[in-house]
Amino acid sequence: HRVILVRHGESTANERLMTSGEAATDPEPALTARGYAQARETAAHLARLGPCVTVEVSPIMRAVDTAEPFLSFGLVLEKRPAPPMIRYDLREYYTKDAVVLRGASVAYPGFGWVLPDPELAADPTQWTRTPDATPAHFAARVARLLDRWKRTGSADDRVQTIAFTHSLLIR
Numbered sequence: 572h573r574v575i576l577v578r579h580g581e582s583t584a585n586e587r588l589m590t591s592g593e594a595a596t597d598p599e600p601a602l603t604a605r606g607y608a609q610a611r612e613t614a615a616h617l618a619r620l621g622p623c624v625t626v627e628v629s630p631i632m633r634a635v636d637t638a639e640p641f642l643s644f645g646l647v648l649e650k651r652p653a654p655p656m657i658r659y660d661l662r663e664y665y666t667k668d669a670v671v672l673r674g675a676s677v678a679y680p681g682f683g684w685v686l687p688d689p690e691l692a693a694d695p696t697q698w699t700r701t702p703d704a705t706p707a708h709f710a711a712r713v714a715r716l717l718d719r720w721k722r723t724g725s726a727d728d729r730v731q732t733i734a735f736t737h738s739l740l741i742r
Contacts, residue, residue, distance in 0.1 A: 574720050575620065575733045576741045577613060579629075579637040580606030602636050614640035623731040626655035629662050631737070638735040660716045663737035664709045713740060 584600035602610065618641070628638045635657070642655055720732065 572720055573731045575617070575623075575731065577617070577637065577733060577735045578738050578741055579631070579633040579735065580609035580613075582606055582633050599632060602633050606633070607636070610637040611640045613637070617641050617733060621731070623733050625732045627658040627661060627732060627734045628655060629736045630657045630659055631662055634661070634735045634737065641733070641735075658734070660712055660719075661734055661736040661740065664706075664739045709739075716740075 580602045582600040582602055585606075586603050626638065626642065628634055638655070
């Protein structure tokens with residue numbers, strides 16, 4: 572199973588040399604014009620890597636915005652067991668109080684390609700980002716994510732997942 576991890580494009584917090592998970596005052600910074608251009612360039616590059624079976628996206632809006640050009644690029648997903656999915660476990664490390672995800676007000680269902688994660692409420696306006704209590708809690712979440720990917724497909728499958736997420740989770 573091959574997993575391609577894609578960090579979201581440049582955000583307004585990144586532009587100010589801040590990380591939104593810990594330092595930024597805006598819990599949901601948007602992509603900058605450069606971030607949208609990076610998303611389009613990444614989509615073109617990913618399309619050349621061949622077909623994928625699953626596409627997973629963090630529920631944080633800048634990751635959704637980064638994934639959108641790839642999903643609208645016209646790439647045919649082979650043997651896809653499910654439509655692209657918002658995965659709560661791909662969210663970034665966040666230590667502040669719980670906040671409502673900005674993406675909720677943008678109405679994910681309008682994208683059409685999003686299948687919400689079962690961990691999230693059916694109503695997108697109820698989606699919140701809860702803090703990871705400690706670095707150990709975050710590490711345990713990442714370990715569960717890796718275990719889920721290890722259990723996807725069989726040894727004979729050439730399974731490829733593309734996951735749009737955040738820098739700390741990738742590290």
